[in-house]
Amino acid sequence: METPTIPMPKDERERQILDKLMAIRDSLLLLKRDRTKYIRTQDVMLLYDKLVEQVKQLNEVRKGEHKGENRLDKVLESCFQLISLFFMTIGRTTEVPAAYALTSTIKRLLDHLTEASLFSPKDLTSISNTLGRLEGILNNADAHHSPYLVELLANREALCKSMLCNLRKQLDQLDEPLQAIYERLISIMRSMSLANTKSKFSMTEVQKFQSKLKDIDETMVGGKFVGPDGAELRGSEVVSDLLSRCLQWSDIVLKRKGIIPEPFMDKYSILISIRNDLEKLSITQAWSLRETDLYDFQRQLDRIDEARMDGNWLDADGRPAELYVQRTLLYLIRRSYGYIYYLMNSSEPVSEALLPVYNQLQTLKRCLIEVKNSGGVGSVRELYPYSMKLNSIDNMRVDGKFMVGNDIPEGQGNVTELLAECFDINYELRVAAEELEEAEKVAPTPQPIVS
Incomplete structure (x- = not known):
């Protein structure tokens, strides 16, 4: 999650804090990797208290002023992400630190939903419910937890709510009959993307989805969606545009048959592996998930996601990925973030020992x-x-x-x-x-x- 391009802190006091944060992060990583015994609450709380102490010192050094992100900020982010997953693992899912990792994932999901402008009412309802639950956790935060962390999460939650509100406005522009068609198109688009990333590509499966799209296309009158009175429905242009995108995607998928060009094969293989592993965990999570394992998946996804230039990936020669590759990789990333969100949300308020x-x-x-x-x-x-x-x-x-x-x-x-x-x-x-x-x-x- 941190790269050589991120500068070291210039302030000597920040450098000392960075050294201590790196030691805390290393301890958290060692604890995460130890599968020989259950993670104990006292071990987690000891490291959490050390982390809170460093945050206090950092606030005293910066005194509310922050002149650009440096390596310390990235290491601090890693520490918070890890400690958050540890709180889930020991069953303290209703406490402030446990909310950190979930807000990170929600922010990622909302960024992608906003970028793609492809989302259903169910997506927004689920995120809204989770944010409501996190708001309750923040409102009941006790004095033991870092005020810095509480404030950070409150700001994140407010930002996520604002993004959610903007997405809702887009759906509110559609008349009710069109909202059902819009949701159906989103479902078909995702189903085609899933079929496109299966180990064995099925022409028949994609053709069935394409047939459903053509059935919807035939309900249009003069290229518009109209009501029983013959008047154009509000949002007809938006849904019509989405239908065109879906039909175009079905043609591309049928033409490419799930074959990814060699320059992007490495990224594709990594993302397929992550998606498949998370899918298995989503089925067996009650018996096999240790929430701290999600950290490694997130790091890999973040690295690939953040490697984009102007929303796209470049090959070794600096050439951008074609539309088919770009959409396929983005689908896998978004699907994986979705699984992580589901797994975090499903975390039981019980220690892994119990x-x-x-x-x-x-x-x-x-x-x-x-x-x-x-x-x-x-x-x-x-x-x-x-x-x-x-x-x-x-x-x-x-x-x-x-x-x-x-x-x-x-x-x-x-x-x-x-x-x-x-x-x-x-x-x-x-x-x-x-x-x-x-x-x-x-x-x-x-x-x-x-x-």
């Missing part, structure tokens, strides 16, 4: 609810497997706490609450089963019919 127990209880709860919704059980005996599993988890507690060695990991309340919910559902099912068995006992035995 996640195995938490995930088992989540699965048990889903199973018990499914049993309940399908009519319950015929006998108490059918509940034995669930009861035994719940009791075995309950017996893991020491003085009411789930311990890992001598540590009490974060998220005790969430795991205990989930365990209690499972016991409650199990109890309801048992009572219903017992009542059913009693009813069958007292029911009169049918008498044989005597002819």
